[in-house]
Amino acid sequence: MDQFRLQVNGKHHQVRAPRDTPLLWVLREQLGLTGPKYGCGIGACGACTSIVDGQAARPCVTPLAEAGEHDITTVEGLSEHGDHPVQRAWIELDVAQCGYCQPGQIMSTVALLAANPDPDDDDIDRALRDNVCRCGTYSRIRAAVRLAAQYTRKAQS
Amino acid sequence: MIGRRGFLAAAGLGALSVALPVPALASPTGLTPNVFVSVDRQGRVTATIPRPDSGQGVRTVVTMLIAEELAVPLHSVRVEQAPGDTARYGIQTVGGSTSVPQLADPMRRAAATARCLLLTAAAQRWRVPVDECTARDGVVHHRRKGKLPYSALVDDAAALDPTTVPVTLTPEDQWRVLGRHAHRVDARDIVTGRARYGIDTAPPGTLVAVVARPPWIGARLDTVDDTAARALPDVVDVLRLDPDTGSQGGVAVIARSTAAALAARAALKCTWTGGTPTADSRAWLTDLTAALPPAPTAPSPVALRATYSLPLLAHAPMEPMNATVHVRPDGATAWVPTQDPGNLRVTLARFLGVPTDTVRVEPTLTGGAFGRRFDFDYIAEAALCSRHTGAPVRVLWTRDDDTRHDSYRPMSVHRLQATTDATGLPTWRSHDIATWPLTVLPLPTDPSLVLVNGDHFSYSVPGTPTVVIKPAPLRTGFWRSVYAGHLAYAEEVFLSALATLGGWDQVELRKRLLTQQPRLLRVLDTAGEHHRRPRHGHTLGVACHAEYGSAIAVIAEVDARADQPRVRRVTAAVDVGRALHPSGLRAQVEGCVMDAVSTVLGAQITVREGRVVESSFRDYTWARIDRAPDIDVLIVPSDAPLGGAGELAFPPAAAAIAAAIADATGRPVTGMPSHSPVG
Structure with a gap:
C-alpha cells in the first residue's frame, strides 16, 4: 500500500492504494466521485472520461502512481448545479436516455471545446469517436456539442 | 428468472391495460390518496414511479402524467422509485414496450384523484359547486372566491372519503404537460454525475465481489487454488458458486475494493471441466439451416x-451487470439495476428461503438493459456472497464478463x-x-x-x-x-x-x-x-x-x-x-x-x-x-x-x-x- 497525493476538482486528497491501482477505482471508492463510470476497464468505451491537465483522459487505464502530479477534473468538478455550458446544452436537448455514458461524453466535449471553440461535424466525430453510447443518443450529442459551443462563445464575447 | 406472467408482459402478450391497486392510505403528513401520488402540507407533489428506468424514460413520462392531472409544473414534482412489490404497485416489468400503454390511465387516475379531492376541499370551504373550481400550478381558483394553494387544502382533502368524490380526467385539449416537450426528470443529476446507478450503490460496509467465470460454454469448476488470491491485501474471502443455484457458476473473490477483488481474481488458479469446448457458431448456423x-x-x-x-x-448495456445485496438474519435488501423488481423480490425470497415480505428490492437507475436485466444470475451471485460474509456485497461484472456470459x-x-x-x-x-x-x-x-x-x-x-x-x-x-x-x-x-x-x-x-x-x-x-x-x-x-x-x-x-x-x-x-x-x-x-x-x-x-x-x-x-x-x-x-x-x-x-x-x-x-x- 502506497500513499499518494491527488488533486481532483481543485481539492487535495491523500489516498492509500497499490501504485498500479487504476485511478478510476480510487476516484469512485475512496473519493466518492461516482460521476466517472466503469464501462470497460481498458480505455475502450469512454464512460470514465475525465480531464487531466486539460486533456480528455481515461481513469480506468491511468495507474494511480501516474496521477499524482496532475490536475484532475471529473464531471462533478464542472459546476455545482449543472450550469456549465456543456451541461446546459445536454439538458436543453434532452440528450440522455439511460444517461450512464453521458458524464464521459460531456467531459470529452469539454476538452474538445477548450481546444476548438467551433467544431464541425467531423471534429465532433473525431473527438467523441471513442465514447460509446449504447442507447444511441449520438444525433442528439452532436447537436448538443454545437449548442454548447454557441453557449460558450456567447459567454466569452 | 421471470415467471410466465413476466414473460407474457415482456413479450408483449400481456393485457393491454392493468387494473392497478389504488388504496386510500391514512397519512399523517399530507394527502396520500394512493401509492403513486402524495401532496405534503407544503403542497409539494411526490410521484412514485412503479417501474424502473433503464433509459426508456418511464420516470419522465409517469411524472408528466401526474403533473398534468395534478395541475402542477413538471419540475416541481419530486420523483421517487417504487420498491419491488407487485401487490402495491401492479406489474413492474419493463418489457414488451408496455409502460406507456399500461400505466398512462392508472397514473392519470391516481393523480386526478388527488386533484379532485383538493378541488372538493376548496369547494366545500368556499361553499361553491366543485365544477366552478379549477386547478392550476398547484393552486385552486374560483372566479369570485379567489384562490387557495394546495398547501392550504391538503388536510381537508385528506379527511374526505375518496369513494364519494368523482374523478374526472383532464381533457386532452387542456393538456399543458402531456404531448409537449419535456426534459428527462433526472437530466440535471445525470449531467452533474449525481445520478446513482446500481454500480454506484454503496451501503456502509459494502464489499465488492468479482467472479472467475467458466472459460468456455458450459464449463464447470473442477479445482481452484486460491492461496495466492487470499494472500493479497484487502481480500476477505473466496467462494465457489455452484452453477445450479441460479448463478452461472464460478469462483467469487470478495474484497474491500474493486481493484483488490480484480487483482485477487487474476491470482486464482482454476481448472475447468465439461461443457462444449469445441463449439463454433458457424456450425450452429449450419445445424439451424439443416433443421x-x-x-x-x-x-x-x-x-x-x-x-x-x-x-x-449481446445486450452490452453501458453499465455492466451488477447487484448489491445484503442478506441479514431478518431478511434481505437488494439494490439492483433490474427490469423486473416485483418478480425479482419473489424470486430472491424463494432463492434465500425466506418470506417475501422480509425482502426489499430497491431498483436503481439502470445504465441500459435491452432485455438483459430480467435475468437472476447476477443477483444470485451477490446474494450468495452476502449470505456467506454477512456483509452487503456488490457483485461487479467486468466488460469481458458481461460480453462473454450474456x-x-x-x-x-x-x-x-x-x-x-x-x-x-x-x-x-x-x-x-x-x-x-x-x-x-x-x-x-x-x-x-x-x-x-x-x-x-x-x-x-x-x-x-x-x-x-x-x-x-x-x-x-x-x-x-x-x-x-x-x-x-x-x-x-x-x-x-x-x-x-x-x-x-x-x-x-x-x-x-x-x-x-x-x-x-x-x-x-x-x-x-x-x-x-x-x-x-x-x-x-x-x-x-x-x-x-x-x-x-x-x-x-x-x-x-x-x-x-x-x-x-x-x-x-x-x-x-x-x-x-x-x-x-x-x-x-x-x-x-x-x-x-x-x-x-x-x-x-x-x-x-x-x-x-x-x-x-x-x-x-x-x-x-x-x-x-x-x-x-x-x-x-x-x-x-x-x-x-x-x-x-x-x-x-x-x-x-x-x-x-x-x-x-x-x-x-x-x-x-x-x-x-x-x-
Missing part, C-alpha cells in the same frame, strides 16, 4: 427464394419464397424459420410462442410462417424486439428484394399491399413524402412494422460508394396513438435506429472453440458517433389507443438499412450483418 423444414410447394412457379442467417447478439439473442435461419403476378406483386409467400428458445424462460418456448411474439406480417399476401425450435447451445434471452427482430427483418428485406425484382418502388409496392392497413398506409405515406428521393449517389431502403399497438414506417438512405457503407439519413414516421412524451418517443426510435446501424453493418457475437470471441466494444463493434445518421422522427397522431414504442423501430430500421445497401451494391442481403459473413 429448416422442407420448403412448402408453391401454387405457381416461385419468383424469388432467399435465405437469411441471423447472428448471436443471455444472447438467439441465432436464426430464415428461408422465404414468393410467387408473383404479371406485374411483379407477390401473390403467395412462405417463411420457414429455424431458431432457438429463450433459455432464461422457466417455460419451454414452443413454435406458437415465437409466432405470437414475432409474426406481425401486415401485407395482403397469403402465407403462414413455420417455426422449428432446436435446443439452444448456450444461454439465450430477451433482446430488444425479441423474435419480431428476426421475423420482421427477414420479411421486410425479402419484400424489398421482391420490389427490386419486379421493378417496383419500395414504397409503392408496400402501398399496394397495405390497402387494408390504414395506420401503416398513413405512416408510410408520411415517411415517403418527407423522404422522397436520395441524394446523388445514395440509395433508399424502406420497411414497415406494426406491433405494441403502434405503427411505423422507416426510410433509410445509404451511401455505399466507399468500402464501408454509411447510413446518412433515416426518416421514421410513427403512430403510437397520442405521443404523451414526444422527446422520449423520438429518443426510443433514434435508439432503435442506432441498434439497426450497428447490427446491419457488422456487430455480432461469434463463438470459436467453445468461447465467445468478442469481449468489449473493441470487437463487439457497436456503432460510434461517426456512424450516426441524421434521424428525423415524424410523429403521426391518431385516435388509436396508446401504443408502445421502446422496441418498435428496430426491426424496420434494420430492414430498411439492409435493403438500401442491397440496392446500392446490387448484392442481395444474406442476413444480419446484411452483407458480410454471419457466425
Whole structure:
C-alpha cells in the first residue's frame, strides 16, 4: 500500500492504494466521485472520461502512481448545479436516455471545446469517436456539442 | 428468472391495460390518496414511479402524467422509485414496450384523484359547486372566491372519503404537460454525475465481489487454488458458486475494493471441466439451416427464394451487470439495476428461503438493459456472497464478463419464397424459420410462442410462417424486439428484394399491399413524402412494422460508394396513438435506429472453440458517433389507443438499412450483418 497525493476538482486528497491501482477505482471508492463510470476497464468505451491537465483522459487505464502530479477534473468538478455550458446544452436537448455514458461524453466535449471553440461535424466525430453510447443518443450529442459551443462563445464575447 | 406472467408482459402478450391497486392510505403528513401520488402540507407533489428506468424514460413520462392531472409544473414534482412489490404497485416489468400503454390511465387516475379531492376541499370551504373550481400550478381558483394553494387544502382533502368524490380526467385539449416537450426528470443529476446507478450503490460496509467465470460454454469448476488470491491485501474471502443455484457458476473473490477483488481474481488458479469446448457458431448456423423444414410447394412457379442467417447478439448495456445485496438474519435488501423488481423480490425470497415480505428490492437507475436485466444470475451471485460474509456485497461484472456470459439473442435461419403476378406483386409467400428458445424462460418456448411474439406480417399476401425450435447451445434471452427482430427483418428485406425484382418502388409496392392497413398506409405515406428521393449517389431502403399497438414506417438512405457503407439519413414516421412524451418517443426510435446501424453493418457475437470471441466494444463493434445518421422522427397522431414504442423501430430500421445497401451494391442481403459473413 502506497500513499499518494491527488488533486481532483481543485481539492487535495491523500489516498492509500497499490501504485498500479487504476485511478478510476480510487476516484469512485475512496473519493466518492461516482460521476466517472466503469464501462470497460481498458480505455475502450469512454464512460470514465475525465480531464487531466486539460486533456480528455481515461481513469480506468491511468495507474494511480501516474496521477499524482496532475490536475484532475471529473464531471462533478464542472459546476455545482449543472450550469456549465456543456451541461446546459445536454439538458436543453434532452440528450440522455439511460444517461450512464453521458458524464464521459460531456467531459470529452469539454476538452474538445477548450481546444476548438467551433467544431464541425467531423471534429465532433473525431473527438467523441471513442465514447460509446449504447442507447444511441449520438444525433442528439452532436447537436448538443454545437449548442454548447454557441453557449460558450456567447459567454466569452 | 421471470415467471410466465413476466414473460407474457415482456413479450408483449400481456393485457393491454392493468387494473392497478389504488388504496386510500391514512397519512399523517399530507394527502396520500394512493401509492403513486402524495401532496405534503407544503403542497409539494411526490410521484412514485412503479417501474424502473433503464433509459426508456418511464420516470419522465409517469411524472408528466401526474403533473398534468395534478395541475402542477413538471419540475416541481419530486420523483421517487417504487420498491419491488407487485401487490402495491401492479406489474413492474419493463418489457414488451408496455409502460406507456399500461400505466398512462392508472397514473392519470391516481393523480386526478388527488386533484379532485383538493378541488372538493376548496369547494366545500368556499361553499361553491366543485365544477366552478379549477386547478392550476398547484393552486385552486374560483372566479369570485379567489384562490387557495394546495398547501392550504391538503388536510381537508385528506379527511374526505375518496369513494364519494368523482374523478374526472383532464381533457386532452387542456393538456399543458402531456404531448409537449419535456426534459428527462433526472437530466440535471445525470449531467452533474449525481445520478446513482446500481454500480454506484454503496451501503456502509459494502464489499465488492468479482467472479472467475467458466472459460468456455458450459464449463464447470473442477479445482481452484486460491492461496495466492487470499494472500493479497484487502481480500476477505473466496467462494465457489455452484452453477445450479441460479448463478452461472464460478469462483467469487470478495474484497474491500474493486481493484483488490480484480487483482485477487487474476491470482486464482482454476481448472475447468465439461461443457462444449469445441463449439463454433458457424456450425450452429449450419445445424439451424439443416433443421429448416422442407420448403412448402408453391401454387405457381416461385419468383424469388432467399435465405437469411441471423447472428448471436449481446445486450452490452453501458453499465455492466451488477447487484448489491445484503442478506441479514431478518431478511434481505437488494439494490439492483433490474427490469423486473416485483418478480425479482419473489424470486430472491424463494432463492434465500425466506418470506417475501422480509425482502426489499430497491431498483436503481439502470445504465441500459435491452432485455438483459430480467435475468437472476447476477443477483444470485451477490446474494450468495452476502449470505456467506454477512456483509452487503456488490457483485461487479467486468466488460469481458458481461460480453462473454450474456443471455444472447438467439441465432436464426430464415428461408422465404414468393410467387408473383404479371406485374411483379407477390401473390403467395412462405417463411420457414429455424431458431432457438429463450433459455432464461422457466417455460419451454414452443413454435406458437415465437409466432405470437414475432409474426406481425401486415401485407395482403397469403402465407403462414413455420417455426422449428432446436435446443439452444448456450444461454439465450430477451433482446430488444425479441423474435419480431428476426421475423420482421427477414420479411421486410425479402419484400424489398421482391420490389427490386419486379421493378417496383419500395414504397409503392408496400402501398399496394397495405390497402387494408390504414395506420401503416398513413405512416408510410408520411415517411415517403418527407423522404422522397436520395441524394446523388445514395440509395433508399424502406420497411414497415406494426406491433405494441403502434405503427411505423422507416426510410433509410445509404451511401455505399466507399468500402464501408454509411447510413446518412433515416426518416421514421410513427403512430403510437397520442405521443404523451414526444422527446422520449423520438429518443426510443433514434435508439432503435442506432441498434439497426450497428447490427446491419457488422456487430455480432461469434463463438470459436467453445468461447465467445468478442469481449468489449473493441470487437463487439457497436456503432460510434461517426456512424450516426441524421434521424428525423415524424410523429403521426391518431385516435388509436396508446401504443408502445421502446422496441418498435428496430426491426424496420434494420430492414430498411439492409435493403438500401442491397440496392446500392446490387448484392442481395444474406442476413444480419446484411452483407458480410454471419457466425
